[in-house]
């Protein structure tokens with residue numbers, strides 16, 4: 216999917232977070248959205264995902280030469296972000312069964328294959344509410360990257376991951392990130408050093 220932002224701006228009350236953002240995210244390329252804390256990275260990701268409306272400008276979504284309406288883009292996106300909650304009352308197996316009723320998995324991966332990919336075999340039948348924050352992060356990333364969608368949005372992907380988890384995250388991106396539009400919000404270089412392009416939100420601030 217190709218995503219084009221035309222003069223996008225977003226403000227909360229009187230505060231402009233970013234303005235006049237013109238950018239095209241191409242199919243199969245990876246992008247890092249960069250900026251200091253509070254610069255608007257998560258806000259931009261939510262605008263791109265259609266879950267926040269821009270205050271100015273428009274977005275076009277195109278796949279196979281067909282334009283997709285913003286109200287219909289949700290099935291094309293997978294998102295892993297700190298503000299996206301897992302269903303805590305489910306076990307890991309139940310959660311994956313539930314999620315993959317609505318979205319197909321890449322390469323026909325089954326829940327048990329995804330659990331192995333996460334390295335969480337021993338926790339398959341544990342309630343997610345009892346997972347550590349790093350275990351929850353692995354679940355979010357694996358679910359996002361293993362869902363069969365052309366666009367993957369990752370907000371602070373390495374948050375709560377230990378050193379082994381960061382290596383695991385990078386391997387997962389190498390395995391499942393190619394030929395998709397990957398947009399990563401970050402301020403840690405190791406989270407995005409493989410990306411093709413960088414967008415600095417500081418370039419879209421009112422001076």
Ligand SMILES: Nc1ncnc2c1ncn2[C@@H]1O[C@H](COP(=O)(O)OP(=O)(O)OP(=O)(O)O)[C@@H](O)[C@H]1O
Pocket residue numbers: 227228232250251252253254255256257258259402
């Ligand atoms: N719902 C909201 N109402 C008012 N202000 C908001 C709202 N959501 C975000 N903001 C403000 O928008 C600005 C950008 O926030 P955002 O979370 O997008 O930044 P960020 O770059 O992702 O930050 P971080 O690196 O800390 O995650 C901040 O000043 C924040 O307070």
